[in-house]
Amino acid sequence: MSEASIRNDAGDRFRLWLDDPYHRLKPYPGSPDDLCTCSDEPPIKLMSTLGENPIHCMRCNREVPPERLRLETREVDAVASWQSVQGAIEMLELDSGPYELWARAQLMDPNSPTNRRGLEVSGLLRAHRCYFWFFQPIGIDEDIPGLTNCPVCDRRLVRYDDGIFPQLICEDDWVVTEFRELMPDLDDNEE
Numbered sequence: 001m002s003e004a005s006i007r008n009d010a011g012d013r014f015r016l017w018l019d020d021p022y023h024r025l026k027p028y029p030g031s032p033d034d035l036c037t038c039s040d041e042p043p044i045k046l047m048s049t050l051g052e053n054p055i056h057c058m059r060c061n062r063e064v065p066p067e068r069l070r071l072e073t074r075e076v077d078a079v080a081s082w083q084s085v086q087g088a089i090e091m092l093e094l095d096s097g098p099y100e101l102w103a104r105a106q107l108m109d110p111n112s113p114t115n116r117r118g119l120e121v122s123g124l125l126r127a128h129r130c131y132f133w134f135f136q137p138i139g140i141d142e143d144i145p146g147l148t149n150c151p152v153c154d155r156r157l158v159r160y161d162d163g164i165f166p167q168l169i170c171e172d173d174w175v176v177t178e179f180r181e182l183m184p185d186l187d188d189n190e191e
Helices: 003-019 073-094 100-108 113-124
Strands: 045-046 055-057 130-133 158-160 169-170 175-178
Touching: 045 113, 073 100, 073 113, 100 113, 113 130
Parallel strands: 045 130, 130 175
Antiparallel strands: 045 055, 158 169, 169 175
C-alpha cells in the first residue's frame, strides 16, 4: 500500500468517525501517521494525551504500539489503569471549571497519587528505557515557570535533544518534561 493510499484511508476513517453522531463516545480510529516508526528503539515516555495509549517515543513523540514492546498483561493493566485516572484528571484541568485548580494541583504535585502511580508504572517499563512525563501547564498566559529541577529529587534537569523538540530529563528518577525557553516579559514591550 502506498503512502498516499494510507493517508487517504486515514482521512476516510476520520471523516466516517466524525459523521457518526456517537463519535464522541467512541475511540478515535487513529492513523498510521500517529504511530512511531523509529527503527532503533529510542527511549519511551509514559505521557497521557487523552487517548488510550500513553506510551510515546522520546524522539518522534508519536505513540509506540504496545505490541511492539511485547508488554506482559500486568504491565498493560497497570498502564491502562494509570491512563484512565490521569486522563480524567487532565480532562478536569482542561475543562477550566470548578475542578481545574484541584486537578492542576494533583498534576503538578510529584507526591500526588496519580504521579506516584505514574512513576511506579513507568518503572515497570524500565526495560524499555521508559521515562515518566511530568505535567506542566501550557499556554502563554501561564504564570508558572517551566521546570529546571526534577520534581522528585530536586536535582537539575538535563537537556535531551534527541527528539523533535528539546526535553528535560532526570536520569536518576526517569522523569521527562518539556523544555521551555524563557519567555520575554510582554509588559517590557509596552510603551
